[in-house]
Amino acid sequence: MAKGNGTRKYSALALSALMLSGCMDGHNSRYSVDNWPASFSSEGERLYFTGVSSSGERIRPVGGNHHMQMHGGGCATCHGSEKEGGAIMWPRFWVMAPALTDAALQSEHDDGHNHASYDESSLKKAIVNGIGPDGEPLHATMPRWKISEESLNALVHYLMGEHSH
Numbered sequence: 001m002a003k004g005n006g007t008r009k010y011s012a013l014a015l016s017a018l019m020l021s022g023c024m025d026g027h028n029s030r031y032s033v034d035n036w037p038a039s040f041s042s043e044g045e046r047l048y049f050t051g052v053s054s055s056g057e058r059i060r061p062v063g064g065n066h067h068m069q070m071h072g073g074g075c076a077t078c079h080g081s082e083k084e085g086g087a088i089m090w091p092r093f094w095v096m097a098p099a100l101t102d103a104a105l106q107s108e109h110d111d112g113h114n115h116a117s118y119d120e121s122s123l124k125k126a127i128v129n130g131i132g133p134d135g136e137p138l139h140a141t142m143p144r145w146k147i148s149e150e151s152l153n154a155l156v157h158y159l160m161g162e163h164s165h
Contacts, residue, residue, distance in 0.1 A: 035081040043151070044158025049076045053151050063130075064143030075100065075155075078141075083159075089141040097141075100159055123156050 040046040043054055051074035052058050059074075078087045078097035085099035098104060105118045118126070122133035127145050130138045147155070 036076065042158055043154040044156070047147075047151055047155045048074050048158055049081070050074045051077075053148075057148065057151070059151060060146040061143030062146060064141060075159075089139075092141060095139060095141055102161055105159065118160075120156050120160060123159060124152055127152065127155065 036049050037045070040049065046052070046054060047059065051061075078089070079085050079100045080087065080097075083100040083104075085097045085104070087097045089095040089097060105123070107117055116122075116133040118133050122131075125131045126133070126138060126142075128147065130142055130144045132138050145152075
């Protein structure tokens with residue numbers, strides 16, 4: 001091997017690592033536990049942030065992105081502390097978690113996450129089966145959650161807010 005080839009390979013590797021670390025910078029700060037509430041006002045809010053019920057039962061993700069598979073967590077891990085979405089779904093840099101705000105769930109829109117409005121039933125299907133309100137599968141980076149009916153109802157009530165019945 002020529003003397004300069006090793007240096008170029010290491011330089012290219014270092015540059016690649018630096019670029020990849022920059023891709024996750026926003027995820028680490030915007031979705032950090034530092035932005036979580038100090039206490040939770042409801043069981044649904046606790047599940048959204050931690051993925052753990054007040055009794056200590058962890059809801060289990062099936063599938064989802066690599067971070068979720070490795071570390072678990074709740075909805076806030078990808079959808080944000082304000083339900084704002086926007087987290088990059090590592091290693092698929094072109095896929096971002098959608099917002100779960102009232103506006104995002106309750107109305108049809110065209111922001112790259114085009115879908116019909118969610119109701120309680122369709123939101124439950126999205127969480128458990130990965131099926132959108134239009135009957136189409138959600139992106140594979142969205143975990144399908146193994147969750148008790150009681151916890152699912154609490155989470156949906158938290159997500160739907162005043163629209164929950």
